Each structure stands twice: as structure tokens, then as C-alpha cells.
Amino acid sequence: MIAxxxxxxxxDKQYNELTGTLTFRETHVTExxxxxxxxxxxxxxxxxxxxxxxxxxxxxxxxADTCQRSPESRIxxxxxxxxxxxxxxxxxxxxxxxxxxxxxxxxxxxTGAMVPYAFGSSDGLFNLGSAxxxxxxxxxxxxxxxxxxxxAWDDVRKNRESGVFEEP
Amino acid sequence: MIAxxxxxxxxDKQYNELTGTLTFRETHVTExxxxxxxxxxxxxxxxxxxxxxxxxxxxxxxxADTCQRSPESRIxxxxxxxxxxxxxxxxxxxxxxxxxxxxxxxxxxxTGAMVPYAFGSSDGLFNLGSAxxxxxxxxxxxxxxxxxxxxAWDDVRKNRESGVFEEP
Amino acid sequence: MIAxxxxxxxxDKQYNELTGTLTFRETHVTExxxxxxxxxxxxxxxxxxxxxxxxxxxxxxxxADTCQRSPESRIxxxxxxxxxxxxxxxxxxxxxxxxxxxxxxxxxxxTGAMVPYAFGSSDGLFNLGSAxxxxxxxxxxxxxxxxxxxxAWDDVRKNRESGVFEEP
Amino acid sequence: MIAxxxxxxxxDKQYNELTGTLTFRETHVTExxxxxxxxxxxxxxxxxxxxxxxxxxxxxxxxADTCQRSPESRIxxxxxxxxxxxxxxxxxxxxxxxxxxxxxxxxxxxTGAMVPYAFGSSDGLFNLGSAxxxxxxxxxxxxxxxxxxxxAWDDVRKNRESGVFEEP
Numbered sequence: 001m002i003a004x005x006x007x008x009x010x011x012d013k014q015y016n017e018l019t020g021t022l023t024f025r026e027t028h029v030t031e032x033x034x035x036x037x038x039x040x041x042x043x044x045x046x047x048x049x050x051x052x053x054x055x056x057x058x059x060x061x062x063x064a065d066t067c068q069r070s071p072e073s074r075i076x077x078x079x080x081x082x083x084x085x086x087x088x089x090x091x092x093x094x095x096x097x098x099x100x101x102x103x104x105x106x107x108x109x110x111t112g113a114m115v116p117y118a119f120g121s122s123d124g125l126f127n128l129g130s131a132x133x134x135x136x137x138x139x140x141x142x143x144x145x146x147x148x149x150x151x152a153w154d155d156v157r158k159n160r161e162s163g164v165f166e167e168p
Numbered sequence: 169m170i171a172x173x174x175x176x177x178x179x180d181k182q183y184n185e186l187t188g189t190l191t192f193r194e195t196h197v198t199e200x201x202x203x204x205x206x207x208x209x210x211x212x213x214x215x216x217x218x219x220x221x222x223x224x225x226x227x228x229x230x231x232a233d234t235c236q237r238s239p240e241s242r243i244x245x246x247x248x249x250x251x252x253x254x255x256x257x258x259x260x261x262x263x264x265x266x267x268x269x270x271x272x273x274x275x276x277x278x279t280g281a282m283v284p285y286a287f288g289s290s291d292g293l294f295n296l297g298s299a300x301x302x303x304x305x306x307x308x309x310x311x312x313x314x315x316x317x318x319x320a321w322d323d324v325r326k327n328r329e330s331g332v333f334e335e336p
Numbered sequence: 337m338i339a340x341x342x343x344x345x346x347x348d349k350q351y352n353e354l355t356g357t358l359t360f361r362e363t364h365v366t367e368x369x370x371x372x373x374x375x376x377x378x379x380x381x382x383x384x385x386x387x388x389x390x391x392x393x394x395x396x397x398x399x400a401d402t403c404q405r406s407p408e409s410r411i412x413x414x415x416x417x418x419x420x421x422x423x424x425x426x427x428x429x430x431x432x433x434x435x436x437x438x439x440x441x442x443x444x445x446x447t448g449a450m451v452p453y454a455f456g457s458s459d460g461l462f463n464l465g466s467a468x469x470x471x472x473x474x475x476x477x478x479x480x481x482x483x484x485x486x487x488a489w490d491d492v493r494k495n496r497e498s499g500v501f502e503e504p
Numbered sequence: 505m506i507a508x509x510x511x512x513x514x515x516d517k518q519y520n521e522l523t524g525t526l527t528f529r530e531t532h533v534t535e536x537x538x539x540x541x542x543x544x545x546x547x548x549x550x551x552x553x554x555x556x557x558x559x560x561x562x563x564x565x566x567x568a569d570t571c572q573r574s575p576e577s578r579i580x581x582x583x584x585x586x587x588x589x590x591x592x593x594x595x596x597x598x599x600x601x602x603x604x605x606x607x608x609x610x611x612x613x614x615t616g617a618m619v620p621y622a623f624g625s626s627d628g629l630f631n632l633g634s635a636x637x638x639x640x641x642x643x644x645x646x647x648x649x650x651x652x653x654x655x656a657w658d659d660v661r662k663n664r665e666s667g668v669f670e671e672p
Contacts, residue, residue, distance in 0.1 A: 375651035457539060461629040461633070463540070466634065467637075469637035470637045473637070481637065484537075484544040486640065486641065500543055502543075
């Protein structure tokens with residue numbers, strides 16, 4: 001069983017045709033799993049639905065606490081790309097090194113999208129397939145799955161000019 | 169570096185509007201990698217472009233030989249779903265158990281799609297993201313990545329009634 | 337009020353992922369009208385759901401009879417492109433010249449698609465918008481609306497090599 | 505020959521994945537005509553590429569002057585929906601009543617979209633098919649083609665709560 005924790009981000013933005021702006025309504029994750037004919041046993045929980053630029057330290061801590069308390073040892077988090085690295089750091093510090101802690105060691109994979117899923121040209125479905133697979137195959141730790149790769153939480157940055165995740 | 173070997177399958181079928189039939193032209197894999205903003209170092213090689221129901225033993229052996237000869241130790245193969253399990257078996261027998269062989273042990277992941285990528289409702293992009301990730305994270309062996317899961321080559325069948333891959 | 341009579345055709349074909357073939361299930365016309373934010377007062381009636389190559393003379397006559405009996409004076413018919421011209425001829429002969437008949441003169445517009453609506457690259461939505469508009473603006477008569485144009489029923493053929501409707 | 509004058513609007517907005525905002529780059533009209541397999545003889549000219557809320561009186565006058573000077577007697581204008589009615593009024597006043605003027609009487613149809621074409625759920629392709637058809641079939645005058653209908657320039661408003669064009 002894999003927990004999928006939804007926090008919002010570009011992934012889930014959609015076009016509000018009355019205001020002409022990008023907003024959030026409901027998560028697209030369930031629809032995306034259906035499209036991917038996904039048969040992994042998952043539990044989708046929506047924690048928040050916000051732009052990651054607006055995520056506070058308290059929000060990040062709430063995500064980390066949820067990961068710590070969740071019965072699942074494998075977790076995927078959908079998240080805005082702008083502060084994904086910061087949240088990964090909070091997760092790593094809260095859940096501690098898997099070998100030393102008294103908690104069950106967990107594999108946590110954050111992912112997101114550069115383009116909203118509702119757009120034809122979104123990378124979201126590719127990233128969700130990638131994140132779910134890394135969550136199943138990687139040893140305990142906190143990772144970011146973007147651009148088809150998995151990065152350790154302390155060895156990654158978002159290059160804001162190219163929109164690509166890379167080693168620092 | 170990951171090799172992506174293209175063999176055809178539903179993945180790459182497209183609609184021929186003059187004949188009203190589903191046919192092959194060129195692979196969509198490169199376009200899909202672009203859509204997924206994939207930054208994994210890949211080499212895409214088209215071996216054949218056929219429906220897997222028409223794949224012969226000689227075709228399967230040619231795929232296995234290409235895997236054996238390829239310099240990459242991690243390989244993704246796009247393949248029709250109908251005989252994906254048969255090709256996985258040929259691959260496992262040709263490349264041998266990774267521990268015993270004199271060849272470099274390889275991680276080979278077969279994937280495909282239930283619906284052509286050119287259709288809006290395709291699982292192809294999800295599966296490609298999944299297969300590329302499993303190919304990076306799994307130990308040497310031959311696997312099938314479908315429905316968000318990775319199956320060992322000798323522990324999987326396609327359920328033809330549900331269209332889902334599962335343990336036998 | 338415009339009647340939309342559904343007969344099938346490429347328009348409504350969809351991919352059966354278990355058999356790997358193109359088949360019919362339900363019409364997409366209602367979903368397409370929703371996507372087009374259409375506010376024309378329409379009545380959608382499904383007469384048959386077949387490939388137009390399999391349409392018999394009796395089928396064509398049934399369509400013509402439905403047009404004659406329908407209370408609406410403006411009608412759009414979705415139809416396979418291969419025999420659209422034949423059905424248009426049956427309609428024109430059955431409903432007669434608008435000036436001479438004792439029936440209410442009607443504007444009937446046949447349309448279809450070269451690529452199923454369910455494919456990303458379909459011309460269906462464009463054609464439906466076109467056909468509904470011609471049905472409102474053209475004088476009584478039988479027309480084919482394809483490729484952004486409206487053709488009189490007796491001045492059109494489908495060019496099978498280019499897939500385009502044109503004057504003979 | 506029909507002139508298609510591009511002014512921007514939601515129609516042509518696209519997602520900038522580096523800034524996370526909706527912006528303009530190039531018009532999608534040519535790609536849409538290709539998708540619709542359109543064989544109407546058209547001349548696409550990009551006059552401006554702006555949100556219609558930012559359109560000035562000078563911009564509207566420039567559009568009207570272009571219509572007046574253009575050799576084509578049938579014109580489609582793609583335009584943001586928010587001030588489409590205002591531009592239609594400027595066009596009607598500049599080009600005058602078709603019967604009284606010394607200019608060639610013209611059929612001018614404004615259209616747009618509630619959702620950008622680049623989104624899967626756009627009404628743009630439906631509206632473009634509709635506008636091109638009304639432009640061919642309606643007598644001289646200035647019209648707005650939205651929601652599958654054609655409205656005379658002085659008998660229409662955009663209902664901002666429902667996002668639908670309707671008689672006042």
C-alpha cells in the first residue's frame with residue numbers, strides 16, 4: 001500500500017473560465033491513476049491544495065507529521081515545484097535517518113509538474129508514473145522524482161531558468 | 169545511459185484517416201520523452217514496428233541479441249502487450265541469470281500501452297515514466313512494467329479479460 | 337430548435353482496449369456540445385451507430401423518413417464520410433425540392449470526421465461547430481459540411497486519395 | 505477568400521512553465537485550421553496579440569480600419585471575450601450600414617474562446633468552425649459567433665456570471 005498525499009502545485013491547477021485565471025478545485029490524481037490503469041494499492045489523501053510558493057513552515061511540518069504518522073511505509077507527495085526541495089528537507093529532518101530513528105523507515109518521493117495536468121502538454125502523467133515506481137523500488141529515504149530521475153533530497157535543486165531539476 | 173528499444177505495439181499505433189484503420193508510422197517515444205521533460209540520458213533505437221501478435225521467435229531472439237550486445241546495462245523495451253510475457257521469457261533465457269552469466273548483468277524493463285499514445289485516454293505516458301524509473305532503480309533482471317507495477321518475467325501474465333497484468 | 341441525428345461513423349468510433357480494435361459504444365455528440373459550450377437548443381437522437389460502409393438502402397431511407405417526420409425544420413446528421421454523399425442524395429430525393437413539396441421545407445446538414453473524436457487530432461469538434469452553424473444560416477436544402485465548407489448535396493464528392501470533400 | 509484577423513484573447517493564451525502564468529506567444533489559428541482539415545481559402549493575419557481587457561480604443565479602430573481596407577468581403581476576427589461586444593460596435597460604426605456605404609458590404613464575424621486552445625477542454629476549435637461557417641453563410645453585417653450561435657452586434661452581451669453570450 002502506497003499513500004499519495006496531495007498538496008496542490010501546478011499539477012492540480014486548472015483554468016477558471018469565468019475569471020481567466022489558474023486556480024485549484026479538486027485534485028486530478030484519481031483521474032490520472034485511472035488513465036494510467038494503475039493497479040498499485042494506493043490511498044489518496046488531500047492535505048492541502050495550494051501553490052507551493054504560498055506554503056508556510058507550518059504547512060511543511062504538517063506534511064512531515066502526516067508522513068510520520070501514516071501507516072504506509074511508502075509515500076508519494078504531489079507538490080508544487082518551486083519549494084519542493086524545501087519540503088523534502090523538512091521531511092528528511094523530521095523523519096530522521098532511517099537507520100537511527102525509532103520510527104519505521106520510509107521511502108518518500110515528492111513529485112509535481114511543470115505544466116498543469118489539464119493542459120494537453122503536461123508532464124504530470126509521466127511524473128506520477130515515475131514517482132510511484134521509484135516509491136516502490138528505492139530504499140528508505142526522501143527523494144524528488146522529476147524529469148524521469150530520482151534525486152536524494154540533499155542533492156537536488158530546481159534550475160529556475162531551464163525549469164529542470166538537477167544536481168547542484 | 170538507458171537504451172530504449174522500440175518494437176511497436178499499441179503504444180505506437182496511430183489512426184490512418186484515409187483507410188480508417190490503426191497502423192504504424194513512426195514511434196512516438198521521442199515526443200513522449202519531450203512531453204515528460206525527461207532528462208535521463210537515453211538512446212532510442214527502433215528495432216521493428218509491429219503488432220506483438222505478429223512477432224516471430226526470430227524477432228524475439230533479435231531483440232534479445234540486441235540487448236546482449238548493447239553497451240547499456242539498463243534497457244527499456246516498448247512492446248505490444250499481447251506477447252510481452254513471451255518476449256520477457258526469451259530475454260531472460262538468452263541473457264541468463266545475472267549472477268551466473270559471463271555477460272554484464274542487465275536490468276531490462278518491458279512496457280507498453282493498452283491504448284495508443286495518440287488517443288487522449290492513453291496510459292502510455294504513465295507507463296513510460298514508470299518503466300524508465302524501474303529501469304534505474306531495480307537490480308539486474310527482466311521485468312514487465314505495466315499498471316504502475318513491476319513484475320518479474322516469470323511471475324506475470326496478462327489477464328485478457330480485464331486487460332491488466334497480474335501475478336498468475 | 338435543431339435536431340441532431342446520430343448515425344455513427346468515424347466521429348463516434350472509439351478504441352476497445354481489450355480487442356485492440358475500433359468500435360462503437362455511445363455517441364460523443366453530447367460531450368462535444370458541452371465542450372463547445374453550445375447553447376443552441378438541440379435535440380440529440382441516436383438513430384443507429386454504424387460504419388457508413390455498412391449502411392444499407394433501408395438505413396438511408398429510415399434516416400430520410402425520420403427527417404421528414406421530425407418537427408424540427410433544421411437538422412444536423414452525424415454520419416460516416418464514406419457514404420455521406422449517398423445518404424445526402426436519398427435525403428434530397430425523399431424530402432423533395434423545398435419549393436414544390438407539401439412538406440415544411442428543411443435545412444439538413446450532414447457532417448462527420450476523418451479522425452475519431454476520442455483521438456487528440458480529430459476534426460470532429462470543428463466540423464460539429466461548422467455543421468450547426470450552417471444549419472442555422474443556410475436556406476432549405478440538403479448539404480454536406482466538411483473541411484469548413486458547405487456543399488450542396490448534388491455538387492460534392494469525397495476524394496478518397498486526399499480524404500477531402502470537394503466539387504466533382 | 506476569407507480573412508482571419510488574429511487579435512489574441514483567451515483563444516491564444518498558453519502556459520509559460522517557467523513563470524507559471526498564462527501568456528501569449530504565437531497564434532494557434534493555423535494549427536487549428538490544420539486540425540479541422542479546413543479547406544476554406546483563408547488569409548491569416550496577426551494584428552495584435554493581447555488580452556481584450558487591455559485593448560484600447562485605438563486598437564479597436566485599427567481593427568476596424570484593417571477590415572475596411574482588406575480586399576476580402578468576409579472576415580473572421582479572433583478576439584478576447586471580455587470586450588468582444590465593444591469591438592463589434594466599433595466595427596459596425598466604422599463600416600456603416602452595408603446598404604448605405606460606398607464601401608463593399610462585408611460579413612464580419614468575431615469569435616473567441618472561454619478556455620485556451622492549448623487546454624484539452626477548450627471550446628476554441630468548435631467556435632472557429634462555427635465562425636468560419638457563419639462568415640460564409642450570413643449576409644453582410646457584424647456578428648459575434650459564440651456558443652454555437654451567431655448574434656447581431658447590437659443584440660448581444662456576455663453574461664459574466666455564466667460565461668455565456670446571450671441576447672440582452
